[in-house]
Amino acid sequence: MKKTLINLTPDGLPLPIRQYLHRARCFDSSCSGASQTIYIEGNIRAYLKISPSGSLAHEVAMTRFLHPHHLAPRVFEYISTDDRDYLLTEALDGEDGIAEHHLADPERLTEVFGQSLRLIHQLPLTDCPFPDRMNEMATQARTNITRGYMDRSIIAEDMSTAAERFLLMPAPDWEKVVIHGDYCLPNIIMSNFRLSGFVDLGTSGIGDPHYDLFWGIWTLNYNLKTIKFRQRFLDAYGRSAIDPHRLDYCRLLSGFTA
Secondary structure, eight states, X not given: OOOEEEOOOXXXXXXXXXXXXXXXXXXXXXXXXXXXXXXXXXXXXXXXXXXXXXXXXXXXXXXXXHGGGXXXXXXXXXXXXXXXXXXXXXXXXXXXXXXXXXXXXXXXXXXXXXXXXXXHHTSOOTTOSOOOHHHHHHHHHHHHHHHTOOOTTTOOSOHHXXXXXXXXXXXXXXXXXXXXXXXOGGGEEEETTEEEXXXXXXXXXEEOHHHHHHHHXXXXXXXXXXXXXXHHHHHHHOGGGXXXXXXXXXXXXXXXXX
16 A cells, blocks of 8 residues: 655644644555545554545444454544544554555465455354345445446446346345455455455445455456456355356446445
8 A cells, every 4th residue: 555654734633533643654545535544653553544524434333343353453533523534443464455565476365365255254243233235235226327327347238238137137145244345455454465354344244245256356357457366266265155146246236336
């Protein structure tokens, strides 16, 4: 993850956040325009995410749910104001899946990526705060179709063909597991190819494993710039668990909700 040293003025931040900035160096590590992410290196190592008000509540709940299972960072502070959300979490040991030394060994990276996904899918469902992600996303997809939205980096078909196919496809009998919801290489943190945890959990909850499997395939194709690691990823996850119909449904679902 790219980090650029910045001079962060704490005056505009909520008081509980400011205490963590004492004598700390701060780096901008934002990767999207929707939110700002700041890496804090001082008495603690932490990440501060600043986003529009209310936008981080889902991520906070799921991070807190996964942390006791050692699959997500500890939440230090979460503050929601009239205009902004502030989420401060510990910095997990290691670097994300698109760090240069991880990409330099794609075979090992792919295997760890597939094996790590099994860990989250094997968690108990009890107390998961978002129990119906598949139906929530299907509703969102239908709304987006009426608005003419489709992510063309995911769906190669033309809009009308893909939309008609999706709307006519019978929804699969979903398997229920805890899903990441955005299972991409930037969202897995590893230290020497050992899993430290997952980040960016704003779309996670209970859903079908094929939703994560689709995104795992997509990110490997995108970040490694080849399709040849798809089979290795599925083998590492467990090929006997793969249902091609559900995988294709999740591809369309993702294309209308991403």
